[in-house]
Amino acid sequence: MLERIPYRPLDCASLPQRLGDRPELLAPLGPATGWRVREVGDGNLNLVFIVESDAGSLVVKQALPYARVVGESWPMSLDRAFFEHEALKRLGARDPGRVPDLKLFDPTQALLVMEHLTPHTVVRRALMAGEELPRLGEHVGLYLARTLFRGSDWSLPTAVRKADLALFAGNVELAGITEELVFSDPFKDAPLNRHTPGLEAAALAVRSDRALKIAAQEMKARFATCAETLLHGDLHTGSVMATADDTRVIDAEFALYGPMGFDVGVLLAHLWMACFARSAHHGDAPSADRAGARLLACAETCWQVFAAEFARLWRTERTGILGGCDLFEDQGDSEGSEAALAGQLATVWRDALGFAGIEIHRRILGLAHVAEFETIADTGRRAALERRALAFGRHLAVNRHALDTPAAVTCAVLAAEGV
Known part of the structure; x- marks a missing residue:
C-alpha cells in the first residue's frame, strides 16, 4: 500500500521502514x-x-x-x-x-x-579519471537525434505534441531557473554568482561586452520562445552514466519544450570544458594530449551521428504536422526535402554553438560550476584555464554563424589553448 503521510524527506535510516512495504522494491x-x-x-x-x-x-x-x-x-x-x-x-x-x-x-x-545503473560511472568523473568511453559520442548522438526529432512536430501527431507542450509548460519553476541562472546572471553582477579568485577582470569584462550580451539575449529568446521539442533540459556530463559499451541519460527534472539545439549545445559545452581542464587531471603532457584528443573526437562524433540519425528519421518518420511530404516527396521533389533538412540541421548546429558558449560562461561565472575546474586546488592555474574556456565560449556565442563544422570548432579549441 502506498504511503499517504505528508511529505517527509528520507534518510538512510528511515528509508527501509518507510518504503519496506512497497512491492516495487520488495520484489527485486x-x-x-x-x-x-x-x-x-x-x-x-x-x-x-x-x-x-x-x-x-x-x-x-x-x-x-x-x-x-x-x-x-x-x-x-x-x-x-x-x-x-x-x-x-x-x-x-x-x-x-x-x-x-x-x-x-x-x-x-x-x-x-x-x-540502479551498475557498473556505470557518471561520465564527468570517468572523463576526469582518464577512462575511455569509446561509444559515448555515438550513443549520445543517437539519443539526441531520436528524442529531439520524435518529440517534435516533425514526427508526433499534432494533438499529442500540443498536449505534451501544455503539460510541460507547467514546469515553470525550473524553466525560470534556467532562464535566469544560465542566460542572465553570468552577464551581470548577480548575488548568486561566484568565480575563481583571479577572474575579477574577466567577470567585469563580460558585463561590459555588448556583443556577448546581445548573443546571450538572443539565445535566451530562442530558449524561451521556440517550443520545438521536449528537451531533457540539463544534459551535461553529470547527467549521463556510461560504461565502455553502454550509455544512459539520467536526471530529467528540468524537462520542458524548447529548441533542439539546447540539449545538443549543453552537452557539447561540457565536453569542450573538460578538454580545457584536462591538463590539471592528467599527470603528464602525453596523457593530457590523448585525453584532449578523445574529448574533441567525442564531440565531433556526437554531432556527426546526430546529423546522420536525424537525417534518417527525417526521411523515414517525418509524419507530423510539419512533415511536408505533400510539398516535396509527394510531388517528386526529393531535392527540396533534402534542402529543407539541410536548413533544419544548420539551425540546430548554429543554436547548439550559441547555447554552448552561454553554458560555458554560466559554469565559470554563475552559481553552479563544474568539477573539472572546481577540483583544481591551485586557483591561479584554475583561473588561467577558465580564462581560455571563457574566450572560447565567447567565440562560440558571438561567432556561431561563422563556425560551420565540428572540425572548425575543434580548431577554435586548439587556438584558445594556444596549440
Missing part, C-alpha cells in the same frame, strides 16, 4: 531488513539513495523542498519529481534502453524508484 530487493542504504546525491537539488541487498539494487531519488546547492533559503516546489517522471517515460520510449527503467513514482513523497 527482498525484505527490508536486508537492505543496505547509502546516500550518493552530489547534484544541486535532490536526495539520491542506492538501496542494495543480496538480491539486487535500486536507486531512490527524492526531491527536496528547496535547492540543495543553496539551502532552505531557496524554497522549491516538489512538482519537479512529477515532470522528471513524465519526461523519462517519453524519452525512454523515443530511444529505448537509453534511460533507466522506472519502477515507482510516488507524487506525495516526490520520489522515483528506478534501475
Whole structure:
C-alpha cells in the first residue's frame, strides 16, 4: 500500500521502514531488513539513495523542498519529481534502453524508484579519471537525434505534441531557473554568482561586452520562445552514466519544450570544458594530449551521428504536422526535402554553438560550476584555464554563424589553448 503521510524527506535510516512495504522494491530487493542504504546525491537539488541487498539494487531519488546547492533559503516546489517522471517515460520510449527503467513514482513523497545503473560511472568523473568511453559520442548522438526529432512536430501527431507542450509548460519553476541562472546572471553582477579568485577582470569584462550580451539575449529568446521539442533540459556530463559499451541519460527534472539545439549545445559545452581542464587531471603532457584528443573526437562524433540519425528519421518518420511530404516527396521533389533538412540541421548546429558558449560562461561565472575546474586546488592555474574556456565560449556565442563544422570548432579549441 502506498504511503499517504505528508511529505517527509528520507534518510538512510528511515528509508527501509518507510518504503519496506512497497512491492516495487520488495520484489527485486527482498525484505527490508536486508537492505543496505547509502546516500550518493552530489547534484544541486535532490536526495539520491542506492538501496542494495543480496538480491539486487535500486536507486531512490527524492526531491527536496528547496535547492540543495543553496539551502532552505531557496524554497522549491516538489512538482519537479512529477515532470522528471513524465519526461523519462517519453524519452525512454523515443530511444529505448537509453534511460533507466522506472519502477515507482510516488507524487506525495516526490520520489522515483528506478534501475540502479551498475557498473556505470557518471561520465564527468570517468572523463576526469582518464577512462575511455569509446561509444559515448555515438550513443549520445543517437539519443539526441531520436528524442529531439520524435518529440517534435516533425514526427508526433499534432494533438499529442500540443498536449505534451501544455503539460510541460507547467514546469515553470525550473524553466525560470534556467532562464535566469544560465542566460542572465553570468552577464551581470548577480548575488548568486561566484568565480575563481583571479577572474575579477574577466567577470567585469563580460558585463561590459555588448556583443556577448546581445548573443546571450538572443539565445535566451530562442530558449524561451521556440517550443520545438521536449528537451531533457540539463544534459551535461553529470547527467549521463556510461560504461565502455553502454550509455544512459539520467536526471530529467528540468524537462520542458524548447529548441533542439539546447540539449545538443549543453552537452557539447561540457565536453569542450573538460578538454580545457584536462591538463590539471592528467599527470603528464602525453596523457593530457590523448585525453584532449578523445574529448574533441567525442564531440565531433556526437554531432556527426546526430546529423546522420536525424537525417534518417527525417526521411523515414517525418509524419507530423510539419512533415511536408505533400510539398516535396509527394510531388517528386526529393531535392527540396533534402534542402529543407539541410536548413533544419544548420539551425540546430548554429543554436547548439550559441547555447554552448552561454553554458560555458554560466559554469565559470554563475552559481553552479563544474568539477573539472572546481577540483583544481591551485586557483591561479584554475583561473588561467577558465580564462581560455571563457574566450572560447565567447567565440562560440558571438561567432556561431561563422563556425560551420565540428572540425572548425575543434580548431577554435586548439587556438584558445594556444596549440
